Amino acid sequence: MTERSSGGQNYAVAVAADVLRARSHRSRLLSWAQAIGVVALLAVTLGTPGFLAGPSVLSLLTTVSFIGCVAIGMTLITISGNIMSFALGATVGVTAMVFILACNWLGFGPGLLVGLLFGSLITGLQGLLIGWVRANPIIVSIAALALIYGVTQAFAEKGTVYAEPGIVPAMVKGKVATVPIEFIVFLLSTLIAQFILSATRFGRNLFMVGSSFRAAEAVGVSTWRTVTGAYVWAGGFTALAGIMLAIRYDSANMDYGVAYDYDAIAAVLVGGTAIGGGEGSALRTFAGAMVIAAVQVMLLLNGLRQEWQYLAAGLIVLAVIMLQTRGSGR
């Protein structure tokens, strides 16, 4: 602050206190609105005939898992104060392709590793640019999106790559006690991300960098390492979605993951992670993804066409954003 007189300082403190009070008031409002929303949703959902019958719930669990893993990755980016990435959807597609190629070449286990590392690497490089020179995250991710599409087109002329028969073990396509394996992966990803966020020094730094970059720098946090780390993990979780899609269909192309960025950020925001950064959790994103998925299944079961799902997701996102508190600047 540049105020020289104590009067100015007092004024600044008073303003800050006002802002904090307004913020806590709004966040209380937000939690109430969320709680009421979830209860109402549960009531309507459970009241919908056919919801508890097996197939719809199980198909819900599978589809939500792909977007869910991307959303977990996006959560880390959003918490780090970098809003969102437009490149994660493309990352899903390209990772799926790299995974299939690596499987055909090296076998399933090494392929898995190559896929995960590849996703982490290309997303981590974006994080490095964003963290090291503080390049604009939106522009970097838009550039990465164009670059991923361009380079993939240059290398894969036919567009779709197929796994050699028998290369993917049947075991990873099954279910564990009627729960689709994709959902278990999503659940584990959530738990891992939540552990990173709440129990490690990196997680603590991430919240600090996200809520105030300067303050984090002032207390000696290596901001560029933290931001890069967030993107590396985000890439890893996104790669999981690509790999699971590739395993499911024994093939991969760039159509996998189209528009996942938007679905993922919707789940992040509906869960209540602040778009301004510094607040949020992986568990919240998990809840957000499940809420959106439940609404979509409910709309379907109530006879509304699939298109209404998109509109519903948009309306929920706008409503949640309007209830959010932090929003200075962009």
Place this chain on the structure above:
Amino acid sequence: MTLRHHLSGPHGRPFAVLLACTILLAVVDGGQGRFLSAATAYSSLQTFATISLVTLGLGLTMMIREFDLSVVGMYGMAGCIAVLTGTQHPWFGLWLALGIGAAAGVIQGIIILRLHLSSVGVTLGGLLIFVGIAFVLTESRALPYDNLSVALALNERIAGVFSIRSIVALVFFVGAAAIFAWTRLGSEIIAIGGDRRAAITAGVKVDPLVIGIFAFSGLCAALSGVLLSYSLASASPAGLSDVIAPAAAGAILGGVSLGGGSGRPLGIAAGALTLAVLRSGLNAVGAPPFVNDITMATVLLTVAVLDGPYLARRLILVRQRFHAATNA
């Protein structure tokens, strides 16, 4: 001032880049007449018509330190609305879509200002809603537009290189440039982007201007969506999302800084035209389509890094370490 001074100044950079790209493509072409032809000029201007208005709208929101993501959704939705309602009366479809575009911009602007929210968040909500509406309206199908005479008229060549679409886009840019040159609006917009508080103190009516810019941005996106859908004689709710990358790239190439407070409409026109010339030119000289994506990405990445506020600091650190290492 000499031409060289003009081209190296901050407002000249977009034109210098445009000139450099044109010369480069002409050299690559090597006098075979594939690039420097009326056909390439026409197709460049057609591409310009497709992306430039969205670029202008997005660029103006970037000038005031906001970011209107919803243009992507509005672009698609407006096309669907116009095609659905404008078969008998094309003008009705056009005006309806434009009205909805401007109204949606006003609503988003009011939400951003009144609730003190980030424009990325609010316009993301807008984007998802517009895409949703487009899917609902079209029932997830590509819609044909049966009024083919409109499609033909829009694409008909005028004076060899122009079409109604590209002339509309050029008129918008000339109008915006005139407003910037001869009214206070331009300097007020720049002032809002440079320092909003100072602008308020200086007596700029910030709120109406911000809302007006979001309305204009929605209008521009709607207009280019309608013109594109009419001229393609079809509209589809999906597949229009690849407009955000060229729009952002065009605005940045046009001299709009990421931190707000700089840029000119004619600069944005030059930025969009650069992308259009690159796309059509690379196509004309036989380069595969991915070259265009990679070029655009490289440009965006370069500008993002050069505009990075920590770049100078990091470079100094690297140099110091390098010196320390060589001295030791």
